[in-house]
Amino acid sequence: xxxxxxxxxxSNRTYIMGILNVTPDSFSDGGRFNGVDKALAHCERMIExxxxxxxxxxxxxxxxxxxxxxxxxxxxxxxxxxxxxxxFDIPVSADTYKAETARAALCLxxxxxxxxWGLKYDKDMANVIKEYDVPCILMHNKEKAEYxxxxxxxxxxxxxxxxxxxNAGIDRSKLIVDPGVGFGKTYGQNLMIIRELERLGELKLPxxxxxxxxxxIGLTLGLPVDKRLEGTIAANVIGxxxxxxxxxxxxxxxxxxxxxxxxxxxxxxxxLDQNR
Numbered sequence: 001x002x003x004x005x006x007x008x009x010x011s012n013r014t015y016i017m018g019i020l021n022v023t024p025d026s027f028s029d030g031g032r033f034n035g036v037d038k039a040l041a042h043c044e045r046m047i048e049x050x051x052x053x054x055x056x057x058x059x060x061x062x063x064x065x066x067x068x069x070x071x072x073x074x075x076x077x078x079x080x081x082x083x084x085x086x087x088f089d090i091p092v093s094a095d096t097y098k099a100e101t102a103r104a105a106l107c108l109x110x111x112x113x114x115x116x117w118g119l120k121y122d123k124d125m126a127n128v129i130k131e132y133d134v135p136c137i138l139m140h141n142k143e144k145a146e147y148x149x150x151x152x153x154x155x156x157x158x159x160x161x162x163x164x165x166x167n168a169g170i171d172r173s174k175l176i177v178d179p180g181v182g183f184g185k186t187y188g189q190n191l192m193i194i195r196e197l198e199r200l201g202e203l204k205l206p207x208x209x210x211x212x213x214x215x216x217i218g219l220t221l222g223l224p225v226d227k228r229l230e231g232t233i234a235a236n237v238i239g240x241x242x243x244x245x246x247x248x249x250x251x252x253x254x255x256x257x258x259x260x261x262x263x264x265x266x267x268x269x270x271x272l273d274q275n276r
Contacts, residue, residue: 001173001206003053003135004091004111010176010206010245012268014259017093017248018043018051019212020084022076023060039080040087047090049253053112053246054088056080056105057095061116061183070100077101078108085109093137099124106132116183117141118161119168126168136170137208138162140180150189151196154179158203176246178208182215190216194235197242209239210248212255233258241266 001008008015022039043054058076059068073096084092085108093112094105099122102113111134118138119126129136138161140154147153158177165175177200179193194216200207211217217231218224229251236247236255240262249255 001135001176006052006091008052008206008245014240014244014263015052015246016050016252016256016259017053017055017208017246018046018049018252019248019250020046020054020056020080021060022056022058022080036079036083040083043084043088046252047088050256051090051252053091053093054084055093055095055114055248056084056110057114058101059096070098070104073098073101074104078104081105081110082108097121097125099128102128103132106134110134112136115139116180118158119164120161126164126170129165129174130169133174135174135176136165137176137178138165139178139183139210142184145184145186145189147189150192151199154193155199155202158200162203162205172205176206176208177203178210178248181209181211187216187219190214191220194238197239197244201243206245207243208246208248209236209244211235211239212247212249212251229254237262 001010020039020043046054056077058073077094081092081094091111093114094102094110095114096102097115097117102125113129113134114137115125116139118140138158140158162175166172179197179200181190181193194211197207197209212232213225213228217228217235221231233255237258239247240259247255
C-alpha cells in the first residue's frame, strides 16, 4: 500500500500511527498540543520515536463530545497540517468525517483520510477521497450498540462502507478498515472485537486497531486515562498477533518497541532490527 509516497507492507508488518489532537477537549490530551509550535514539537517527538504516520484531528469524538462545524475544524487543523507537511517527510492523516474538512486537509497536503463513520455520515466524503486519489480508513460506528450477531454484524457493516468506497470509484488498494473500538459498542463487545480481530480478514483489507488509552482499557484495569499505557500495549500486541497492519496510539516509543518484540516472536522482520 502507498500512503504519501511511502510504501507500507501491510501483509507482513505492523505500523504505528501517532495521534496528534489539536482540540481543547479530547479525552486524553485535550488542549496539550493546541498551537502550531506545540503541535510541531509533539510531531517531531513522535517521528523520532518511530511513528510511521501522523493522524491529525481537530474534533474530539470522546463519549458525549460536542460536534463542531467544518469551519472551526478546519481552523484548528489547517495550519498544523500545512506546517507538518512543510517540515517533516512523513505521511499525514486527517481525522475527520466531514467532506468539507477533508477537502481542505487534502488541499494542504494530507495523504490519508481517517473517517470514524466509514463514509456513512457525509455523502460527499467518498467523492472527495476519489477526487484526490488518496487512501482512507473506514471505521465501524453506529448510534446504538444493537446487534444480532455482533462480530458478524461489524464485518457486514464495514463491508457496507467498503461498498460505498468502491461505488465512488475508490480502488480497494486504498482502503483500510477499523473495527471502531469504543464506538457504538459495550464494554464486552469492545473486548470481543479485539479478541476476534482476525475476523475482519474476511474483508481482505488491511486492518487498523485503535485502543490507545480508551475506556475498555480503563474499565478493565480500574485506572484513569494517564495510567493506561500497559493495558494499551497488551491489547496492541494481541492486535499484532491477530494481523493488524496499523496501530493508532498516543505513546509511540513504547508501542513501537512492543510491536518489534511481537513481530520478532512471530518471525517477521521488525522495524528495530536494521543494525542486527
